[in-house]
Amino acid sequence: MSDLELKRQQPVVEAYHFDMRDPKKEVETSINVGFAPLKPSSEDYPKENSILAARLQFRIVFKQFIISGAIMQIDHIINKKVIEKEDLTKEESDQLVAPLFDILERLTYEVTEIITDKPGVQLNFNAPEKNK
Numbered sequence: 668m669s670d671l672e673l674k675r676q677q678p679v680v681e682a683y684h685f686d687m688r689d690p691k692k693e694v695e696t697s698i699n700v701g702f703a704p705l706k707p708s709s710e711d712y713p714k715e716n717s718i719l720a721a722r723l724q725f726r727i728v729f730k731q732f733i734i735s736g737a738i739m740q741i742d743h744i745i746n747k748k749v750i751e752k753e754d755l756t757k758e759e760s761d762q763l764v765a766p767l768f769d770i771l772e773r774l775t776y777e778v779t780e781i782i783t784d785k786p787g788v789q790l791n792f793n794a795p796e797k798n799k
Contacts, residue, residue: 671759672745678770682736685778694733699724700764702752705741717749718742723767727775729788734775738767768792 688694705718712718719742726735742763749755755763772790780787 671747671762673763674743674745675766676741676743678738678740678766680736680738680770680774683738683774683778684733684735685782686733686735688728688731688733694726694728696728697724697726700760700767702749702755702760702763704750715746715748717744717747719744719749719763721763721767723764723771725771727790732779732782734778738770740767 701722701724703720703722705720707718720739721742722737722739724737726733740763747754752760772792775790776787778787
């Protein structure tokens with residue numbers, strides 16, 4: 668497995684919505700991960716490093732409600748040039764977005780616990796990985 672050397676900036680929750688589901692409307696779950704290379708703000712930035720914005724957009728449909736939104740984080744990748752998504756292996760991509768999925772899991776658990784006054788909904792995006 669490839670381990671990128673990263674310096675991460677604070678993740679940003681751009682939006683997180685909890686909406687009651689209208690049973691008359693057909694809505695599907697969708698999870699999209701995107702990456703965007705960013706230009707350094709100074710000429711002094713090391714040429715062998717890269718700056719990449721990772722973004723998770725989601726809509727997760729449950730029987731009675733829908734959660735949706737977007738979470739992003741800027742990562743500084745040390746000693747690797749990344750110009751486009753194809754410059755990353757699947758393992759490297761997974762490493763970059765793992766904290767975003769963790770935030771989504773935590774937010775969903777806390778929000779659903781408060782709203783339902785019961786233990787929260789536990790999302791688990793890493794289940795297959797834990798069985799290896």
